[in-house]
Amino acid sequence: MALDIDAPAATVPLRPTTETPLARGILIAVALAFLAFFLFLPLVIVFVEAFRRGAGVFLAALAEPETLAAIRLTLLVAAISVPCNLVFGVAAAWAIAKFEFKGKAFLTTLIDLPFSVSPVIAGLVYVLLFGAGSALGPWLKSHGIEILFAVPGIVLATIFVTFPFVARELIPLMQEQGTGDEEAAIALGASGWQTFWYVTLPNIKWGLLYGVLLCNARAMGEFGAVSVVSGHVRGLTNTMPLQVEILYNEYNFVAAFAVASLLALLALVTLVLKTILEMRYGHAIAGAAAPH
Amino acid sequence: MDLSIRNVSKAFEQFPALRDVSLDIRSGELVALLGPSGSGKTTLLRLIAGLERPTRGAIFFGGEDASRRSVQERNVGFVFQHYALFRHMTVADNIAFGLRVRPAATRPSDREIRRRASELLDLVQLTGLERRYPHQLSGGQRQRVALARALAIEPQVLLLDEPFGALDAQVRRELRRWLREIHDATGHTSLFVTHDQEEALELADRVVVMSEGRIEQVGTADEVYDRPTSPFVYGFIGDSSTLAARAEHGTIWLDDRATGLKADGAPDGQGSLYFRPHDITLVDGCGGCIAGIVSAVRRVAGNRRVELAVGGGRERVEIELPADQPVALGGRIAFRPTKWRFYSDAAAAAETAEAVPPAYALTGS
């Protein structure tokens, strides 16, 4: 409808639906300055600090056995927790989006619950469940099963905080797509699995990828929840974010920022992939602009 | 408030939306801007409101050049097709908005504003709905609120952009009659845009027919219907049939047949013959007539629409006959238009070349 026209001459009244060039300039400047201070600077300083003593020191810091162990553990935790939440997300979305039943809205709210719980509390709940003072604690101990202060606890805490990512991406997407395609496939004689595999999955693959991407970024970067359940055993139960904290508290800033720079890189890659997905497959990613 | 549009052109990017348009509107007139989509009628309305600025030309409110006045200073009431109501405000607040945003010096007291709002609600027959929100109203009610809101500022000019376009047919007819009543009661100079000729002819004092960024004709309903000055207007308003014809020695010819229609004063050469399907009379034999073979017959209300293949089937025209007139498919019918116009190609070419109005046209009756 309204086409943009160059800024009018001083005597001619402005277009009614925009601000004066001065106001526009000020608003853009304020927004960019705010983002520069709060987004750009923190990102830049991570890399500046990491390379403060040169690339050699940077690489040496990353090659420390404890750091390598932290990287391995982070990858392992993500490799377990992301697929778990992927399977859950697809199952929950299938049930919620393709069927009508009572209590659906309530179930959707429950799925979002972990987003409104402090990560520290997410860790705490498992300490209370499996810790020494709990009903399960002594039994676990007598059977030699370690959950707290070990990898299973870290995985559980990570699953908790990344719980809703895939589901809340898929539910609106699959609701929007409706059940017509699936019903047609069933009518043509396809089995349930065939229908899911050949009809549903191709429709949701980009949304699924989008959810997995966000889920993975959070899984690798989670700090609070993991910190509570990990026990901070160096070389054994430290993930990368925990390693960052330990190195930082030991005033080993270059090493701390070196590990941090890897995580920042992960964030950047995530952002780039996310933006590409939104640009190219925006229509196939419902609720792409929604927070979390 | 008299309104005068002088030599206004408007281009978007490179696309010319209006080309050298001039128009005078008298105080208190209700004028329709009628044309197909893309004819520039909405652009003209937005230029008058000050929502767009003309590329060339000027618009005068009374005697004053409005070009330097911003939208806010023009004091025009604008009604959009899709109402553009403020959805977070009640009906009463919507109507009062224009008064509330006035500078303190000219702003009426709160009590006065409320009084005016309720007065306008009465005028638009929505008494009792002041506390409703727009989404709780029907389309017709929303458009009444939009009109009341525009009237609240006592506009110098009331501009309505396809005001009934989003409503269904029955509400539309009802609102049309009602708008005419309101106009007669308030006496605002009003312009409305429409692509519905019935609406324009029924409602407006004068109709401005537009096409491709130009004004084709300005006139009363009778003038534009009975004496269209261009083939476009003839074709756009009302039903019409057209035949390629030729003027020669003061007579109009189809191929080598004389039609019996006089073309006194028309320059010899090709042109088009226009007539209304119902303005014809059947003739026996054919000493000067238009004759054709019946290729289709349709019953339309109380009449019969007959499609004739004329000139060996090269052209088809429609005529309207009483339903009791026997018509056989494949039969031959001879007729003569009782009212008609002949537009000479030469004159039309001259118009496009030099942009001089109007085309050379002959009228018969």
Added chain:
Amino acid sequence: MSLVLAAPRWRWRRPSVLPGFGLTLGFALVYLSLIVLIPLAGVVWRSASLGWPQFWAIATDERTVQALKISFGASLVAASVNVVFGVIVAWVLVRYRFPGRRIVDAAVDLPFALPTAVAGIALTAIYAPNGWIGAPLVALGFKVAFTPVGIVIALVFIGLPFVVRTVQPVMEEIDREVEEVAATLGARRWQTISRVLLPGLAPSILTGFALAFARAVGEYGSVIFIAGNIPYVSEIAPLLIVIRLEEYDYPAATAIAAVMLAISFVMLLVINLVQAWSRRRFGYGA
């Protein structure tokens, strides 16, 4: 033949030809219960088993109260800052075209993607007394890092995308004709913005605020580095939970967590009520 009129029977599920309902819903419910519901119920159960007097004693302990005040106070300030700048950022992204706009748009999500610990040490490095911004500020007499102001800085960072991303899509849907009609009615531009546009955006702004606030209250990783963690001054509630856990004082940790959970749920409820109210009243949500 008799005509049988079947009364509409109450059904908890509408019949469908699609398979897998029982399997997927069952799996989802079991998984949800095991990972989220049962562990969370543990907090409630544990704090209930404390007994009211003990619970009240912990919840009203001076240090706990201070930590909760700091958490909620700093979150309130940070979410307010986010509302102001978030709306400006969203407006600039939606309405203006300038070089680099798409990159800026994408960068708004950085706080979602950047691990909180990384954000924490980066912000600390910038605002520490010898940092890029901290040093000049100290010279001017402002200390940011290791004070409650530092907490607010970290919370502004993590809450930034919430306001922008809830307001932005609603802004994109604003009907230009509404602004034009306001202008024809005589409203100056600032009147159109303050009386027409911002009130229309209010539900989404409120939702964005609540989301940013809720996230900020629970935030841990980005805050603990920059806060200085001085008890009674710059110690946030989640940190106090961690400290109590490290002291094996589970009852105290549980009680604080229960208070925080309760407040989070109230926030969640408020968000939903705002949305429902807005939809009912104006016919649109956020």
